Amino acid sequence: MWQEARQKAESVHDQFMVYDDYMVDSVRETLKMAKYIGVEYIRLMDLSRDMFGDKVLSRADQHRIADALRSLGYDRKDKRINGKVLKVFVEQQQNE
Numbered sequence: 001m002w003q004e005a006r007q008k009a010e011s012v013h014d015q016f017m018v019y020d021d022y023m024v025d026s027v028r029e030t031l032k033m034a035k036y037i038g039v040e041y042i043r044l045m046d047l048s049r050d051m052f053g054d055k056v057l058s059r060a061d062q063h064r065i066a067d068a069l070r071s072l073g074y075d076r077k078d079k080r081i082n083g084k085v086l087k088v089f090v091e092q093q094q095n096e
Contacts, residue, residue, distance in 0.1 A: 048061075
């Protein structure tokens with residue numbers, strides 16, 4: 001019985017997903033900048049600074065950018081940079 005309910009839920013799942021087209025498009029356009037082409041990783045701070053300047057972003061805005069990066073095929077990983085462990089986004093094929 002639960003298997004049938006699961007199958008029905010999967011068929012209508014996309015109808016109830018919330019998509020942030022504006023943020024996904026904004027992130028996609030920013031990633032087309034020369035400084036992001038062919039990079040090993042992307043820091044959320046650098047990306048948000050290029051998108052919005054020095055404006056202080058709320059936590060919700062930071063999550064929107066992170067969700068947009070995930071929908072564009074990036075995963076958040078820990079990476080040691082200059083002796084510090086930072087959270088960065090890498091393309092999915094690079095994290096294997």
